[in-house]
Amino acid sequence: MSVLLAVQGLGKSFRGLRAVNDVSFDIREREIVGLIGPNGAGKTTAINLISGAIRPTSGVVRFRGADVTGMPAHRLARLGLIRTFQATNVYAGKTVFENVYVGTFSSRPSGFWPSLLLTAAFRREREQTRSRIEALLEDLGLRDLADTPAADLPYGYQKMLGLATALAGKPKLIMLDEPAAGLSAEEADLISVLIGRVRDQGVSVLVVDHNMRFMAKICNRMVVLHHGMELTSGPTADVVRDPRVLEAYLGTEHSVA
Template identity: 40%
Template sequence: MTKTLSIRPDGTKDRAEGPLLEIRRVSKAFGGLMALMGVSLRVWPGQIKGLIGPNGAGKTTLFNLITGMLRPTSGDIRFQGRSIVGLSPFQIAALGIARTFQNVQLFRGMTVLEHVLVGGHRHSRSGLLGAILRTPRMQREEEEAQARAWAILKRVGLAEWADRPAESLPLGLQRILEIARALAVGPQLMLLDEPGAGLNPMEKARLAELIRSLNAEGMTVLLVEHDMSLVMGLADEIAVLDYGQLIAEGPPEAIRQDPRVIAAYLGEEDEVGHAARG
């Protein structure tokens, strides 16, 4: 099991155990369009790493490559030291990678609790026959799944909404529900794709508090976010994509002042530190 980074007295993190996720010179072409070109970056255990860039920079494409929804044209993606290129999304989730989506994706007609139960489906071992025959093992797994789902809902503050239709929740709580569903996978790495999109300041503050607390408990996070104040306040390191290329990487203060980053947002913002374009 991957351990949380230890913190030295000087405040730096011990990276001796190697990166949790490593992107090695990854490129992705769609016909004649290069969405990503030779991107390399690392996410270390215990990090909150931000991934920013203007619309069309390749951020969601990179998430789709990491989670097996797309396959890179070239390069390699390694999780815990092993290549995951060519694995299915289900296999990658089983290794310990979960994600949320830029546009909230909920199942109509399902309750909040049922969404979290769906997220935890990979933990089931009984199979179709066990479900049909209602074997003792199947019943035990169902009880464990219910207990796990309730624990997650309590953890994220959604227990009181458990029996409500998921689509009836305010957008801010729908975003939290997506995180809860991803937590049910039992991930070591959480990919959050614009979790703050469409949220008001109070909802964003609640979201940030949840992300910080999950990280404090050992969750590694790779965060795509257009709200620069949100990502700058959360991430300990930020990577910047522009037109499919990695143009900068470093701590938030260095990224805020990097001329290449400012140029990427030029015409969209007065300065990096406010909401990015898109």
């Protein structure tokens, strides 16, 4: 299996404070990698650095062999690296269908004039996109909600819609920031099944979460961050038994309490 994403020596400091320091890991094709760590470990910052939302102060990010360090997020999305967010994952004012339609932009020709002038080629292509969206919504059980405004959806469905929108961009690698946060146990299970199916369709997944139980279930490998540094990494089975990982989690639990 070839390496899809290679992160080397990634670092970011804010006003002299090191939020992420010298983090390195790989993601191969058809692999689910977990980025875990207690709250404030720098997980979201790491995703922001990789996805181009903020520029790293040090390190190199390679995606499909090309150096993409600091590349703007919209160009990465077109290359096939798409992320979701912890909070805002839907366009609240748009319907479910329109949300996913926006998601397709990164996988479609982006010409300004064909869409404005409604050329025959454009309409053909849009018809295909439409049936692709319908299939995707069907697949995720959102079909009946296609015309519902995203703002009216229950929270769990909004999370699902965010995932659908990201998938509509035909990613090679999808990065999910806390996909199960705030969900009930059943909903979280549903999401984990879904992530497995996404992988089976040939998409690699990077998941960020601090919920060990959820992560242990879905990840092939894990990278553990603590205070912005890489604590350890390896196959899930090894990482969950690592006493240092347990200590990092318990340590913060204590300090929080």
